[in-house]
Amino acid sequence: MDINQAVAELVQREGGVCIFDKIAFPLPYNTDAVACKFGLGAELYMSPCDQLLLRQRALEFMVDYWKMFPDKVDRFLARGTKRAVKFSGDPRARIQADIDLPPHNGYGAALMGMVDIGMKIDSVDPYRADVMVCRAEEHELSCVNAHFQICNNQGVPNFDVLLAATLRWCAICQPVHGSAGFVFIFESKQESEYAQQLFKRFPGFDFQGCVDFSMEAQSVHNRIKCVNWLTVLSDALVGELGGRDKMRAALEPVCKLHAYPGGVVIQAGACPQIGDTGSDDVPEAYRLVARYTKSIRFEGYDHDGLFRVPQGLDDREEALAWIRRFD
Numbered sequence: 001m002d003i004n005q006a007v008a009e010l011v012q013r014e015g016g017v018c019i020f021d022k023i024a025f026p027l028p029y030n031t032d033a034v035a036c037k038f039g040l041g042a043e044l045y046m047s048p049c050d051q052l053l054l055r056q057r058a059l060e061f062m063v064d065y066w067k068m069f070p071d072k073v074d075r076f077l078a079r080g081t082k083r084a085v086k087f088s089g090d091p092r093a094r095i096q097a098d099i100d101l102p103p104h105n106g107y108g109a110a111l112m113g114m115v116d117i118g119m120k121i122d123s124v125d126p127y128r129a130d131v132m133v134c135r136a137e138e139h140e141l142s143c144v145n146a147h148f149q150i151c152n153n154q155g156v157p158n159f160d161v162l163l164a165a166t167l168r169w170c171a172i173c174q175p176v177h178g179s180a181g182f183v184f185i186f187e188s189k190q191e192s193e194y195a196q197q198l199f200k201r202f203p204g205f206d207f208q209g210c211v212d213f214s215m216e217a218q219s220v221h222n223r224i225k226c227v228n229w230l231t232v233l234s235d236a237l238v239g240e241l242g243g244r245d246k247m248r249a250a251l252e253p254v255c256k257l258h259a260y261p262g263g264v265v266i267q268a269g270a271c272p273q274i275g276d277t278g279s280d281d282v283p284e285a286y287r288l289v290a291r292y293t294k295s296i297r298f299e300g301y302d303h304d305g306l307f308r309v310p311q312g313l314d315d316r317e318e319a320l321a322w323i324r325r326f327d
Helices: 003-014 017-022 051-068 092-100 159-173 189-201 210-217 235-240 244-251 284-296 315-323
Strands: 025-027 030-046 075-077 107-113 127-133 142-148 177-185 230-234 255-260 263-268
Touching: 017 030, 025 189, 030 159, 030 189, 030 210, 051 092, 051 107, 051 127, 051 142, 051 159, 075 092, 092 107, 127 210, 142 159, 142 210, 159 177, 159 230, 159 255, 159 263, 177 189, 230 235, 230 284, 235 263, 235 284, 244 255, 244 263, 244 284, 255 284, 263 284
Parallel strands: none
Antiparallel strands: 025 030, 030 142, 030 177, 075 107, 107 127, 127 142, 177 230, 230 263, 255 263
């Protein structure tokens, strides 16, 4: 059976999305190893500004993420290192000490936590928060992104948790744009090559590509990557689209607008949708947001796209086809 069909039938048989927390998409050359997991996540992009301010926002973002899952998140990946170190208790002091180390220009670190789902070879953390502050001379977007399991220990979807967290992180980080919803989880960009059929089958899942998008966008800071269940727009982008009143008239009541200090978050429907192109199911609320924000979407890819694609396919063409999936 086609693995996409198997996943779709498994979700239907199990009666909900919580099953995604217990399964993984294997590597094609080693079915004992994980290529991709599934979760809820958010990514936010920040325009260049004072380095100290960006690093402080990164700290507050990571501490807030840990407070959400203190029993799940127990490893810290310091900047310039490849191996995460275990910790217990509040990681604020540890992160602050890492931030304070010279040089004081640019910064990258992560918090993470593993859950055993029974795979023999598993290095894909279902809990992870990353920060990337670009060096001042690069004039590129900085970003934060995080993901976590779709449901809690009681089998209740974490949709409200994601919405509340996204609004808090927007207030903390003051992003120019971003998104949140269902996401694919990879250890690295390289594994995305093996999951292209998932990309094409389930349009509601996003690919978190903070660093890659920042490198592609370079000095273009006012164009969004794509839309998801939650689409984050700064006040400047809202103004470019005609203002909040015009946005409400165009999107409500299918969508809901949430204000935060510095912008709005568009919520496409009551809860995030997976979609299934195999049954011609592309969430209409997502389509509505995509159409409304099309004029502020970034499409200037001229490097390596957002993700790895199988040999014979063009990185740029596949990236553009994917970000246009709700058109």
